[in-house]
Amino acid sequence: MLNAPAAERNKEPILAVLRGCVDPRGPLQALEVSSGTGQHVAHFARALPHITWQPSEYDHQSLASIEAYRTHYQLDGVKPAIHLDASSPWDSWGSGSLQAESLDLVVNINMIHISPIACTEGLFKGAGHILKPQGILLTYGPYAVNGQITPESNVNFDLSLRQRNAAWGLRDIALLSSMAQRRGLFLEKVVDMPANNKCLLFRKESLV
Numbered sequence: 001m002l003n004a005p006a007a008e009r010n011k012e013p014i015l016a017v018l019r020g021c022v023d024p025r026g027p028l029q030a031l032e033v034s035s036g037t038g039q040h041v042a043h044f045a046r047a048l049p050h051i052t053w054q055p056s057e058y059d060h061q062s063l064a065s066i067e068a069y070r071t072h073y074q075l076d077g078v079k080p081a082i083h084l085d086a087s088s089p090w091d092s093w094g095s096g097s098l099q100a101e102s103l104d105l106v107v108n109i110n111m112i113h114i115s116p117i118a119c120t121e122g123l124f125k126g127a128g129h130i131l132k133p134q135g136i137l138l139t140y141g142p143y144a145v146n147g148q149i150t151p152e153s154n155v156n157f158d159l160s161l162r163q164r165n166a167a168w169g170l171r172d173i174a175l176l177s178s179m180a181q182r183r184g185l186f187l188e189k190v191v192d193m194p195a196n197n198k199c200l201l202f203r204k205e206s207l208v
């Protein structure tokens with residue numbers, strides 16, 4: 001059970017946003033793309049038992065950690081984690097185990113700025129296919145707004161990301177919104193979060 005301090009800090013504020021946007025009655029089906037350690041899915045599953053969660057990861061060590069959380073907390077509402085490369089075609093995710101228009105919710109936390117843009121394109125394309133009409137894609141992280149990154153700590157974070165990998169860096173909300181729209185996902189809400197992060201809520205409004 002790996003522990004990421006940032007996930008420990010942000011899991012409760014993100015849960016509060018989830019509570020505000022999902023149908024409280026259920027049952028609902030959710031996919032988490034890039035689950036990391038498994039801390040988020042374990043937290044969300046215990047708080048929102050009417051949602052069945054499908055965690056996923058690109059990194060094999062993280063897959064093992066998600067499984068450790070699932071076992072430790074005996075999370076019946078969490079399926080075994082699947083391998084998922086967000087930049088690969090959605091119908092290959094989890095060896096093709098995900099069905100078109102089968103999910104109510106897709107969650108993606110802190111991946112968009114720490115991966116090449118092909119992962120974000122794949123995330124939107126995949127979400128456009130696997131979400132039911134009116135389904136929600138929630139992304140969380142730091143973003144640029146109208147070409148501006150604020151405050152100084154996020155400017156420095158963006159620079160440090162680009163130094164580590166030139167294909168990484170904070171993405172502009174306007175760019176994400178237009179990329180999502182091409183996949184039938186419409187940016188419905190931007191929620192300011194602690195530590196200069198935001199939640200973006202996209203809704204699938206039409207068949208793609």
Ligand SMILES: C[S@@+](CC[C@H](N)C(=O)[O-])C[C@H]1O[C@@H](n2cnc3c(N)ncnc32)[C@H](O)[C@@H]1O
Nearest residue numbers: 007034035036058059085086087109110111115
């Ligand atoms: C900063 S971590 C965030 C993990 C977790 N969501 C969290 O907030 O604690 C970035 C994650 O993106 C994942 N990632 C990197 N490339 C990916 C890809 N091609 N497809 C899916 N996930 C990827 C990494 O394995 C890592 O878990």
